[in-house]
Amino acid sequence: xxxxxxxxxxxxxxxxxxxxxxxxxxxxxxxxxxxxxxxxxxxxxxxxxxxxxxxxxxxxxxxxxxxxxxxxxxxxxxxxxxxxxxxxxxxxxxxxxxxxxxxxxxxxxxxxxxxxxxxxxxxxxxxxxxxxxxxxxxxxxxxxxxxxxxxxxxxxxxxxxxxxxxxxxxxxxxxxxxxxxxxxxxxxxxxxxxxxxxxxxxxxxxxxxxxxxxxxxxxxxxxxxxxxxxxxxxxxxxxxxxxxxxxxxxxxxxxxxxxxxxxxxxxxxxxxxxxxxxxxxxxxxxxxxxxxxxxxxxxxxxxxxxxxxxxxxxxxxxxxxxxxxxxxxxxxxxxxxxxxxxxxxxxxxxxxxxxxxxxxxxxxxxxxxxxxxx
DNA sequence: ATGTTC
Numbered sequence: 001x002x003x004x005x006x007x008x009x010x011x012x013x014x015x016x017x018x019x020x021x022x023x024x025x026x027x028x029x030x031x032x033x034x035x036x037x038x039x040x041x042x043x044x045x046x047x048x049x050x051x052x053x054x055x056x057x058x059x060x061x062x063x064x065x066x067x068x069x070x071x072x073x074x075x076x077x078x079x080x081x082x083x084x085x086x087x088x089x090x091x092x093x094x095x096x097x098x099x100x101x102x103x104x105x106x107x108x109x110x111x112x113x114x115x116x117x118x119x120x121x122x123x124x125x126x127x128x129x130x131x132x133x134x135x136x137x138x139x140x141x142x143x144x145x146x147x148x149x150x151x152x153x154x155x156x157x158x159x160x161x162x163x164x165x166x167x168x169x170x171x172x173x174x175x176x177x178x179x180x181x182x183x184x185x186x187x188x189x190x191x192x193x194x195x196x197x198x199x200x201x202x203x204x205x206x207x208x209x210x211x212x213x214x215x216x217x218x219x220x221x222x223x224x225x226x227x228x229x230x231x232x233x234x235x236x237x238x239x240x241x242x243x244x245x246x247x248x249x250x251x252x253x254x255x256x257x258x259x260x261x262x263x264x265x266x267x268x269x270x271x272x273x274x275x276x277x278x279x280x281x282x283x284x285x286x287x288x289x290x291x292x293x294x295x296x297x298x299x300x301x302x303x304x305x306x307x308x309x310x311x312x313x314x315x316x317x318x319x320x321x322x323x324x325x326x327x328x329x330x331x332x333x334x335x336x337x338x339x340x341x342x343x344x345x346x347x348x349x350x351x352x353x354x355x356x357x358x359x360x361x362x363x364x365x366x367x368x369x370x371x372x373x374x
Numbered sequence: 375a376t377g378t379t380c
Contacts, residue, residue, distance in 0.1 A: 048375085070375045123377070130375050171376045235375090371378095 006030040010040035011284060013348050017295065017340065018044050025051040034061040034185060036247060039285040041254055042348035043293025043340065049183070052253035053293050055285035057240065061185035062248035064196055067237050069174045071200050072207030073132075073165030074233035075255070075290070077263050077274070078215045078226040079151075080158040084138045087158060088222075089365040093315075093322035096221040098127055098134065099370045102213050113209040115202055123167040124206075125213035129327075131291070131334060132164045133268065133368055134218050137361040140271055144358040147276050151229055151261065151358075159361055160226060161263055161272060162214045163291075165235065166207040173199045188248070197237075204233055218367070232262050234290040242282050254287035261358060264349075266292045266342030268334065268366040269317035273346045275355040288349060292339040301338035302329060309335065317363060325368035334368065 008030045012018050022044045029050055030038035036057045043053035050066050102125025107117060109124065127134055137159045142148045153159075166173075177196050186193040208231055219226050232255055240249040255262045257277035265272040270292065280286055296304065305314075314331050315323045325331045332338075349355045 068375070073375080120377090128375075129378060132375085165375075167375090168377060171378095175376090 006035045007037045009283065010044065011348060011352050012040065012042040012044065013351065016042045016344050016348050019046055021046040022051045026054055029056060029066060032063060032185065034058045037285055039287060041287060041289040042345040043253070043289040043291055045294045047252065050252055053289060054252050055254040055287035056250040057247055057285055058250070059245065059247040061187055062193070062237050063185055063250065064174060064177050064237070065183045066250040066252055067235050068252055069171040070165035070235050071170035071173060071203035072233055073235040074207060074211070074231065075263050075265065076162045076211035076215060076231040077229045078160040079153055079229050080160055080219065080224040080226040082158045082222065082224040084156050084158055087136070087138065087364050089136065089322045092136070092222055092365050093324050096218065096324060096367055097370055098125070098214065098217050098367060101125070102217060104213060104216055106213070109209045109213050110206065113205040115205040115209060118169060118202065120167060120169045120206070124210055125217055126167065127164050127214060127367065127369065128167050129330065129369070133366050134214050135161045135268065135363050135367070136218070136222065136365040137161055137272060137363055140360040140362040142359045144276065144356055147261065147358045153229070160215055160218055161265060161361070162211040163265065164207065164210055164214055166203040167210065169206050170203045173203055200237065204236055207233065230261055230263070232256050232259055240286070249285060251287055253290045255290045256286060257284065257288050257354065258286045262288060264289055264291060264342070264346055267336040267339035268323060268363055269319060269336030270342045272361040273342065274358040274361060275346065275349070276358050277355055279354055284354060288354060289345050292342040292345055294338060295340045296338045298333040301335060302332045305332045305335050305337060319362050321363040321365060323366045323368065324370060326370050326372050327368070330368060
């Protein structure tokens with residue numbers, strides 16, 4: 001049996017503010033039966049039950065609730081054929097519309113990702129709420145020219161970063177699971193585990209296809225063609241082998257460090273970092289920060305920022321980029337001051353020897369939603 | 375996070 005205590009590690013410098021509640025959640029998760037390690041990344045913050053910005057390994061069992069409802073959520077990066085000098089962010093902000101069903105062939109896109117029809121086809125190509133977005137970016141600076149070149153990127157071409165997940169599908173899968181089995185563990189060889197994992201894998205494929213459909217929509221809207229540079233999932237549970245054993249790797253808002261370069265976005269008013277993972281080590285559960293991490297709760301952000309900013313002021317950023325967000329509450333909840341400083345988060349990963357910065361990317365247009373909500 | 379609320 002697993003008689004050793006699970007290892008808990010938090011990768012964050014003292015300058016990276018981590019809330020006490022997030023640490024308590026991390027330690028509570030580490031004490032679950034079968035847990036082997038718990039790693040908090042520098043974007044660690046409290047979540048609903050389990051912390052966000054964390055990765056966990058377990059043996060013999062795994063925990064669907066640690067993955068959460070947005071199974072398959074992640075980041076995709078596309079290189080556009082559009083030169084930076086042809087950027088028209090103001091015009092795009094006025095016209096781009098990603099609401100309603102995608103005009104493309106949803107079933108074909110899903111089939112390409114190995115996903116069977118599941119009743120959520122009408123949501124494919126939609127960004128969703130919360131921290132999801134599609135953002136057109138320009139290359140701000142290149143720090144590792146060799147890797148930049150290996151990825152066939154060019155400094156004067158625009159990029160598109162898409163952060164979205166499995167929309168209603170992942171929610172449906174988690175809910176169906178919790179309704180029947182509660183928030184407990186699943187034994188890895190059980191029928192219940194197999195059922196959950198099959199559905200989980202469908203949601204991971206669905207989310208990947210969703211990011212591709214969103215990218216198609218944006219590219220059509222800005223009259224560009226593009227190529228997918230990378231696509232990584234930061235909410236998942238997968239089998240993992242390590243020296244002397246095997247088990248399960250849960251990622252909850254944690255980017256993979258074992259699948260090549262990833263983008264770690266800041267807030268919409270900050271740089272995003274294209275980074276190359278250096279260690280693929282067990283000591284950080286093969287994972288990296290997935291973003292800047294929330295500093296203020298949504299409620300706190302709304303209350304505090306409504307006093308300081310008019311909605312119109314939040315439609316532009318310090319980068320002079322444009323924001324499409326017609327949902328008033330969401331506009332405040334996702335405002336840049338609600339997030340930690342991305343340079344410190346990435347700096348912590350660099351200092352821990354986990355990544356090298358390849359390039360920084362600056363926002364031109366961040367699309368959240370055109371749907372109005374009171 | 376969520377056809378966006380039990």
